[in-house]
Amino acid sequence: MEATAKAHTNIALIKYWGKRNEELFLPMNSNLSITLDQFYTITSVQFCECLTADKFYLNDTLATEDETKKISEFLDLIRNLSGVKKYAVVDSTNKVPTAAGFASSASGFAALAAAATKALGMDIDEPTLSTIARRGSGSACRSIYGGYVEWKKGQLPDGTDSHAEQILPEEKWDLSILSVLLEPKQKKILSREGMKRSVETSPFYQGWLDTVDEDLEVAKQAINQRNFEMLGDVLERNAMKMHATTLGANPPFMYWQSATFDVMEKVQELRESGIHAYFTIDAGPNVKVLCQPKDEEYVREALMSVTSVQDVFTCHPGPGISYLPQTKRKTCC
Numbered sequence: 001m002e003a004t005a006k007a008h009t010n011i012a013l014i015k016y017w018g019k020r021n022e023e024l025f026l027p028m029n030s031n032l033s034i035t036l037d038q039f040y041t042i043t044s045v046q047f048c049e050c051l052t053a054d055k056f057y058l059n060d061t062l063a064t065e066d067e068t069k070k071i072s073e074f075l076d077l078i079r080n081l082s083g084v085k086k087y088a089v090v091d092s093t094n095k096v097p098t099a100a101g102f103a104s105s106a107s108g109f110a111a112l113a114a115a116a117t118k119a120l121g122m123d124i125d126e127p128t129l130s131t132i133a134r135r136g137s138g139s140a141c142r143s144i145y146g147g148y149v150e151w152k153k154g155q156l157p158d159g160t161d162s163h164a165e166q167i168l169p170e171e172k173w174d175l176s177i178l179s180v181l182l183e184p185k186q187k188k189i190l191s192r193e194g195m196k197r198s199v200e201t202s203p204f205y206q207g208w209l210d211t212v213d214e215d216l217e218v219a220k221q222a223i224n225q226r227n228f229e230m231l232g233d234v235l236e237r238n239a240m241k242m243h244a245t246t247l248g249a250n251p252p253f254m255y256w257q258s259a260t261f262d263v264m265e266k267v268q269e270l271r272e273s274g275i276h277a278y279f280t281i282d283a284g285p286n287v288k289v290l291c292q293p294k295d296e297e298y299v300r301e302a303l304m305s306v307t308s309v310q311d312v313f314t315c316h317p318g319p320g321i322s323y324l325p326q327t328k329r330k331t332c333c
Contacts, residue, residue: 001086001121002046004324005114007143009096009107010035011177011288013235013280014216015242016138016151017208018199024159025138028199029212032150032219033142035170036177037318039102043092043111044326045119051087058092074109074136075116081132082120090116097313102179103282109136110143114321129321130163146170146320148223150216170317173226176296178289180303181311182259189246189253191283197249204248208241215241228292232278235290239280257285259308266306270299 010033018028054072056063063071071090079085090112096104113133117124124132126144134141141163142149147170154162189197198205215238222230246253260281267289270277277291277299291299296314303312 001048001084001119002044002326003115003118004042004044004326005111005118006040006042006322006324007107007110007114007140008035008037008040008146008318008320009102009104010139010142010149011102011179011280012139012142012282013231014212014219014238015282017242017245018195018205019138020153021157021159022196024162025134026159026162027138027151027153029209030151030153030216031212032148032167032216033139034148034175034177035143035146035318035320036102036315037170038313038315039096039107040318041092041094041096041104041107041111042324043090043108043115045088045090045112045115047084047086047088047119049086051089054087054090056090056092059094071112074112077135078113078116078120078122078132082117082122084120088116088119097179097181103137103139105137106139106143109133109140110321112136113140114144114323118323126321127163127165130165131160134159134162144321147172147317150220166320167220168223170319173223174293174316175228176291176293176299177315177317178291178296178300178303179313179315180263180287180289180309181313182257182263182286182308183310187255187284189255189283194246194249194253194255194283197253198245201250202245202248204245208245211241212238228290229276232276232290235280236278243281255284256281259306260285260287262306262308263287263289263303266302270302275299275302 014032016031056068056071110133130141130144145166148168151164218234267279
């Protein structure tokens with residue numbers, strides 16, 4: 001009873017910001033992302049009669065008790081759905097540069113959900129797999145699919161209609177996504193806490209909710225029309241509005257650093273010079289810059305010229321879940 005799955009990370013163009021249910025990871029708003037080709041997680045799951053508890057290896061190192069507990073709680077969801085009560089060895093390798101602001105939880109839980117359900121022989125479709133992945137990390141539901149992906153917020157209290165779906169395959173529209181690595185610093189407010197504080201205390205949060213659906217529709221129209229300028233305008237505007245909610249929270253907080261502003265200004269200078277480039281920023285200081293492939297090298301060199309920039313990682317739209325041959329990387333007994 002074993003399987004290996006590979007899932008890629010993603011970045012949100014229309015942000016997921018705020019939960020309507022903390023336990024089920026149900027979002028306040030529908031959102032949209034691009035799955036990336038360069039960064040991924042490979043996870044093998046083997047269920048075994050001889051185990052008395054789950055074992056979790058991350059990058060060839062036995063995980064801590066707290067890390068394993070989170071994995072076990074997620075596997076419990078799958079065990080309950082399948083009716084199989086066996087424990088498992090989970091062997092996961094991350095190829096995600098978390099210092100550059102890419103969340104490995106999205107690819108991590110997507111790969112774990114895919115490998116565990118496959119190992120147990122569960123016959124489920126991709127929307128159902130997406131709802132399962134969501135329970136580990138909200139954005140993981142989007143990494144089930146490649147290319148351009150919408151996570152529908154859903155309406156049902158149990159969250160069964162809150163899942164992702166692909167709106168355009170990765171091969172249908174190539175864009176360049178440049179992730180700008182600034183000086184790594186530990187952020188003081190984690191995403192989960194930042195969402196909760198913004199929802200509960202920011203007077204600007206209702207403005208976010210009032211406009212995010214329109215942003216989503218504009219972004220989907222831009223993707224369907226392959227209109228890069230339309231997409232760039234709305235993704236940049238959407239990111240700025242999300243971060244505005246943090247400034248109105250009580251107490252207020254900010255994810256940006258001075259270096260974040262340096263990169264934002266450089267992107268604006270590029271546009272003023274006739275190069276179409278747009279930025280988006282998640283719950284952290286690092287900036288992702290989108291441009292067209294023909295401008296990729298020029299934009300990368302411009303970003304590297306900023307004193308506070310340490311490195312720039314280049315990605316393109318990538319694939320969804322795939323299943324790999326067994327490698328017997330870790331044995332259960």
